[in-house]
Amino acid sequence: xxxxLIGSGGREHALAYAxxxxxxxxxxxxxxxxxxxxxxxxxxxxxxxxxAAVIAFCKEKAIDFVVVGPEGxxxxxxxxxxxxxxxxxxxxxxxxxxxxxxxxxxxxLCAEANIPTAAYGRFADKDKALxxxxxQGAPIVVKADGLAAGKGVVVAMTLDEAEAAxxxxxxxxxxxxxxxxxxxxxxxxxEASFFVLSDGRTALPLVAAQDHKRVFDGDExxxxxxxxxxxxxxxASDAVIARTMEEIILPTIETLAKRGxxxxxxxxxxxxxxxxxxxxxxxxxxxGDPECQVITLRLKEDLLPxxxxxxxxxLDQHSATWSDDVALTVVMAAKGYPGAYEKNTExxxxxxxxxxxxxxxxxxxxxxxGGRILATGGRVLNVTATGRTVAEARERAYTAVDLIDWxxxxxxxxxxxxxx
Numbered sequence: 001x002x003x004x005l006i007g008s009g010g011r012e013h014a015l016a017y018a019x020x021x022x023x024x025x026x027x028x029x030x031x032x033x034x035x036x037x038x039x040x041x042x043x044x045x046x047x048x049x050x051x052a053a054v055i056a057f058c059k060e061k062a063i064d065f066v067v068v069g070p071e072g073x074x075x076x077x078x079x080x081x082x083x084x085x086x087x088x089x090x091x092x093x094x095x096x097x098x099x100x101x102x103x104x105x106x107x108x109l110c111a112e113a114n115i116p117t118a119a120y121g122r123f124a125d126k127d128k129a130l131x132x133x134x135x136q137g138a139p140i141v142v143k144a145d146g147l148a149a150g151k152g153v154v155v156a157m158t159l160d161e162a163e164a165a166x167x168x169x170x171x172x173x174x175x176x177x178x179x180x181x182x183x184x185x186x187x188x189x190x191e192a193s194f195f196v197l198s199d200g201r202t203a204l205p206l207v208a209a210q211d212h213k214r215v216f217d218g219d220e221x222x223x224x225x226x227x228x229x230x231x232x233x234x235x236a237s238d239a240v241i242a243r244t245m246e247e248i249i250l251p252t253i254e255t256l257a258k259r260g261x262x263x264x265x266x267x268x269x270x271x272x273x274x275x276x277x278x279x280x281x282x283x284x285x286x287x288g289d290p291e292c293q294v295i296t297l298r299l300k301e302d303l304l305p306x307x308x309x310x311x312x313x314x315l316d317q318h319s320a321t322w323s324d325d326v327a328l329t330v331v332m333a334a335k336g337y338p339g340a341y342e343k344n345t346e347x348x349x350x351x352x353x354x355x356x357x358x359x360x361x362x363x364x365x366x367x368x369x370g371g372r373i374l375a376t377g378g379r380v381l382n383v384t385a386t387g388r389t390v391a392e393a394r395e396r397a398y399t400a401v402d403l404i405d406w407x408x409x410x411x412x413x414x415x416x417x418x419x420x
Contacts, residue, residue: 002062005030005041006048006078007069009384010331011289011365014296015069015303016040017360022304032094035373036363048182050072051081051139058087058390067089067307071147074265075101076166090307092285097280099252099283103182104145106283113251115282118185118272126170133162135302139186143282144169153223155186160276162287174233180389189234189274190418191281194244197306198253198271200262202315203307205245207298207322208236208271209291210418216415224338225379228415229326231294235273235418244271252283264310293362293382294327328393329384330401331364332411337378342406347373347381348405356400358393380409390419 001024013036020028020040030037031046031054048059049072049218058066066082068074110117118141123129124295133140143167144152152174155160169178175215191213195206209231215221215377227392228342236244250292254317256263268284268291273339287295296303300321309315334341350373354361362384365377383400388391401411 001025001064001366003029004044004054004061004063004066005037005069006054006066006073008034008037009070009289010178010362010379011292012069013033013040013362013364013382014129014293015035015067017283017362018125018153018299018303019067020295020362022302024213027313029063034368035368036071036361038368048078048154049076049232053077053083055085058082058085063087065308065311069286071097071100071284074285075147088311092265092310093261093262096256096263096265099263099267100285101147102145103143103282104180107182109252109255110280113255113282115248116277118180118187120184122180122182126166126179129166129170129183130163130181133159133166136183138162141184141186142166143182143184144168144174144178145180145182146174148174148177149225155223156176157263158169164405182266183304185348187272187274187279187281189272192233192236192271192273193288194236194241194269195287195291195295195397196245196249196413197268197310197315198263198265199313199315200253200257200264201313203245203249203253204315204318205241206320207231207242208233208235208294209288209294210414210416211288212415219414220337222248222417223390224333226288226290227331227412228327228329229288229290230357230393230416230419231291231298232326233419236271240273242279244269244317248278248280265311266310288365290329290382293329293384297327297360297384297386298323298325322339323386325386325388326390326392326393327384327386328397328416329362329382330397330411330415331379332381332383332401332404332409333379334375334377335408335410336419341378343376344374345406347375347409349403353383353400353403353416356385356395356396356403359400373404375408392415394420
């Protein structure tokens with residue numbers, strides 16, 4: 001099969017790594033890709049926001065299957081446009097991708113389907129939002145309704161912080177994403193990311209992972225797109241996963257099917273697991289980043305047939321089995337992230353890091369410049385390791401991190417501290 005992978009992050013490098021290994025893969029293209037993805041696929045300078053250009057490329061290269069990595073193109077309806085052109089793709093329709101594209105949409109679906117989640121209010125008026133805040137008090141969570149690259153959520157411990165977050169949304173800090181605001185009850189417990197594939201009828205559970213959202217050690221500092229992850233997550237026991245499937249995932253899939261907008265793709269449930277069981281924090285409609293990096297290293301099956309079955313509606317004929325190993329990833333980011341940071345700094349030592357036993361270095365924000373690798377993004381590398389235990393995987397990952405010569409970069413040194 002000729003396959004086109006859309007995206008340029010660490011998640012897409014992990015997907016490219018898995019897809020390139022499949023015996024079904026004849027040629028793998030990636031648009032726009034990065035320096036690491038270039039080792040697995042042929043990079044294409046396509047504007048993925050130009051759906052007509054993507055379709056023209058698919059026809060020119062006889063693409064059999066498109067795998068859409070990031071949320072932006074999904075929310076913009078790229079899968080619908082590909083389908084209309086007769087091109088099979090992995091990912092939800094524009095209507096179903098609203099689960100990620102609009103936090104208010106998801107909260108309203110939870111209310112309709114009786115899915116356990118935080119109490120909330122939804123506001124398009126700043127004064128009403130501020131009045132609700134003052135009535136509820138802090139701690140409280142303020143979310144821009146739309147896509148904000150992982151930066152539209154503020155967990156406010158004080159009322160002043162919460163009011164500043166509401167003002168930022170309505171003052172345009174997140175563009176159109178902040179035109180509406182969702183204000184949620186502050187939940188306590190332990191967070192986990194749980195993934196399932198859905199073909200619109202069948203839900204195939206994958207595994208849970210634990211992400212580290214805050215930028216600094218000890219879960220300090222602002223939220224980011226994720227500074228590290230590991231799987232399995234001890235907090236997501238078999239009992240918790242069974243309840244998550246029954247109370248959260250299956251009602252979501254059934255409700256969307258009844259509405260005539262079946263969900264096909266990967267459903268990523270952000271969970272808060274407390275004394276009363278799992279509650280849904282939010283949905284994403286694509287693989288997590290950096291969770292995808294650890295999940296793909298533990299999957300025993302060929303990933304590609306699972307993705308195809310998701311698009312074809314034949315998931316009931318498939319299963320997923322997992323290595324007993326722990327997989328752990330450490331994100332190396334540019335100093336200053338998630339704020340302003342310097343670009344085009346050189347990274348050395350990647351070859352040595354990749355030779356550490358059990359280690360695979362996935363690229364997130366990189367580009368090749370002759371023989372050099374340059375950092376182009378905020379989150380730049382995902383140093384990923386497997387091991388028999390959390391401690392072994394972590395030791396291997398940090399051994400590799402310490403071989404990377406990149407003075408302009410930093411990472412958290414406490415990934416998986418909860419599991420240890």
